[in-house]
Amino acid sequence: MKPAPTVEDQLDDAIALKQPGSENSKERQCLRCSLSFQSQWAGERICGRCKGTSAWRQGSPVSMSGH
Numbered sequence: 001m002k003p004a005p006t007v008e009d010q011l012d013d014a015i016a017l018k019q020p021g022s023e024n025s026k027e028r029q030c031l032r033c034s035l036s037f038q039s040q041w042a043g044e045r046i047c048g049r050c051k052g053t054s055a056w057r058q059g060s061p062v063s064m065s066g067h
Helices: 007-017 054-058
Strands: 026-029 036-039
Touching: none
Parallel strands: none
Antiparallel strands: 026 036
């Protein structure tokens, strides 16, 4: 008989399900610049270009000018 999974095993399994993967890859609109990009998982909503800016790395808020 197989032993019951530990809490650590269950957490590892849950984390693995949320990891980037091709089955979750989808074209999405960046929430920061509104351009389309290929996200690698459901929670990826900011494009690589925006993530590469110093403003993103410093945690600066998005300017809502013009809205």
